[in-house]
Amino acid sequence: MTSTLPAVTTPKVPAQRRPAPEARSTGRTRPPERLRSSRSDLLLCGLLLAAILVVQGWHIADYPTLSDDEGTYLAQAWAVQQGKGLAHYTYWYDHPPLGWVQIALLTWIPSAISPGSMTVGSMRIAMLVISGISAVLVYVLGRRLSLPRWAAGLGMALFGLSPLAVVLQREIFLDNIAVMWLLLAFCLAASPSRHLWHHFGAGLAAAAGVLTKETMLVVLPALFVTMWRHSHRDTRKFALTGAVTACALIGFSYPLFALLKGELLPGSGHVSLWDGVKYQMSRPGSGFILDTSSGSYGVLHSWLYYDRVLPLGGLAGALLLIVTWRWSVTARALAGPALAVAILAAVAMRPNGYLPAMYIIGALPFLALVLAGGAASVAHAVVRRRRAEGEKRYVTGGRYALAAVLALAAGAYVVPHWYDGDRTALTADANKPYRQASHWLSTKVADPKGTRVLVDDALWLDLVHAGYRPGLGAIWFYKADLDPAVTKTMPHGWRDIDYVVASPTVRRDAKDLPNVKAAIQHSEPVATFGTGPDRIEIRQIQTAAAGGAR
Structure with missing residues (x-):
């Protein structure tokens, strides 16, 4: 009596599971292997990184x-x-x-x-x-x-x-x-x-x-x-x-944060999220x-x-x-x-x-x-x-x-x-004028704590580290006109300022800021770093209130 083994047959792949002709032609019928398990991917990604x-990173602080x-x-x-x-x-x-x-x-x-x-x-x-x-x-x-x-x-x-x-x-x-x-x-x-x-x-x-x-x-x-x-x-x-x-x-945690602070909608004596959105849209x-x-x-x-x-x-x-x-x-x-x-x-x-x-x-x-x-x-x-x-x-x-x-x-x-x-x-070194201006304000002003300077925020922290009072001595120039908490410390307006650091940003935006514009108009440059439109001028107010550094 003889026995025969059953014939080995290849199961048919259902039509819906067969790769589409386009997928077969691309040679990509499954996702690529994971990055962490692919030596070639890791090597290429590592070299590029x-x-x-x-x-x-090279020269990042200067340009x-x-x-x-x-x-x-x-x-x-x-x-x-x-x-x-x-x-x-x-x-x-x-x-x-x-x-x-x-x-x-x-x-x-x-x-x-x-x-x-x-x-x-x-x-x-x-x-x-x-x-x-x-x-x-x-x-x-x-x-x-x-x-x-x-x-x-x-x-x-x-x-x-x-x-x-x-x-x-x-x-x-x-x-x-x-x-x-x-x-x-x-x-x-x-x-x-x-x-x-x-x-x-x-x-x-x-x-x-x-x-x-x-x-x-x-x-x-x-x-x-x-x-x-x-x-x-x-x-x-x-x-x-x-x-x-x-x-x-x-x-929605952001508007909830504003709501809990009572600053979601406009009101007297506080800022609001609605005003911020309206400003961005208008x-x-x-x-x-x-x-x-x-x-x-x-x-x-x-x-x-x-x-x-x-x-x-x-x-x-x-x-x-x-x-x-x-x-x-x-x-x-x-x-x-x-x-x-x-x-x-x-x-x-x-x-x-x-x-x-x-x-x-x-x-x-x-x-x-x-x-x-x-x-x-x-x-x-x-x-x-x-x-x-x-x-x-x-x-x-x-x-x-x-x-x-x-x-x-x-x-x-x-x-x-x-x-x-x-x-x-x-x-290239595009920031040499900023470093020079920072060094001048740190070494040439006799009493940083008693001096008030209008400056853009690119130099604000430099001045804080040099001893100027945050917010009152070193003043972000926009705030001299736009922040009531700052303007109330300036009863005489621009006359309460000692210096203004006229960087390209300050000169560009001063036209819309009365105190900053007046401070530039009533000041004289005592130090200039750089040339042309990128120069930084340190200007001393000529009729500032008594007590400022001179």
Whole structure:
């Protein structure tokens, strides 16, 4: 009697589980392996991170020029560290305070070791932490959105090494911190594990980004699209509901904070959140971005001065991905970043909107990702066409040849421009006049404690460390006209001031501030540092009240 073994048969794969033809042609039927378990990813990401930290950190205190916004955020962080409340003057609801609370945490250790180093130039080093985390998150997000390794690395390099990014990411801006939180939210939303807590975490991270800089609110629809695409169909409703609920509950803590303080609505004797929102919504616009006579066009020109590749190339990449969305896997994977670029571009194109110079910071990671994704999409389309034409034996070699040609062509244009821009950031000293003015006010004034100086916030902490009284001796120049708590200590107006430090910011905004304008008009320069429009003049009031330093 003989027995036979049953024939071995290959089970049929149900049609609904077979990879689509497009997915088979891409060679990507599953998410990329986790970054922490991929030696190649770790090596590439680590090398790029080291390069970014070196380029952004070298000469960080000397370039670009110190800005009043940087000084304001750092001074507010100093006030938090000193237990003086949420700001170094009366807090009003211009931005949520979470941003400079984080700056206070970042600068706590160096300021505790050396209190005198709590100045804008030296504390820019804290922004390297933010830049490094954000750069890694760009790479992680690129891989989670199914970009090949080289394209994710390209996106990371574009984000961290573009001269535009180097200049803006060095500065102590709330936007840089908010971008870090938004990137974390996108990474959690695109998590291949699809755990519910990842989506809840994405909502919490998004709320932290909005409470750091409220302008990040406009990017949330793009985050929602990413979360929708990467959530599991069976738990999608729970995931999205949980994420939206978490984001809303944390976000509403800010108006709740104002309500509990009795400052939600306008009233006598206090600031209000409503007044802050009304100011932001009614502030004068800077004109249409394509009108050559508008302030917005000047901002656009300043961005393109540093780098044309990332802004224009990113816009082109977003347009390419949107147009090819129906038949491109890469385009669908990058739907969230492409939508983010489209929304941010639409907001910037408002006919009479206000466009600050740091606005583009929120777009930098998405511009980098869609530009890298556009390059990957074009490369794949060419390779797929060669395969369709029957040139299978040359596909692998052709792919590398194509990559080499594209890399050489892009490098021939990009490298010289980026070299010049990054070399300037690594060698120029734009802040020597500020250091000289700080040294003069620290050494040439006989009685700092009895002297009152109008100064912009870029130098405010320098003067505080030199012995001037915070808020009363060293006076942020806006407050001499706009803060009743300060103006009541100046019964004679500008005559109660001893010096005014006429930096470019002070001279520009003095026209709308009567006390500051009069102080400049009734003063004489006793020291000037730098030349031209960037000079800093220390001017002594000629008819100041008796008792001031002379």
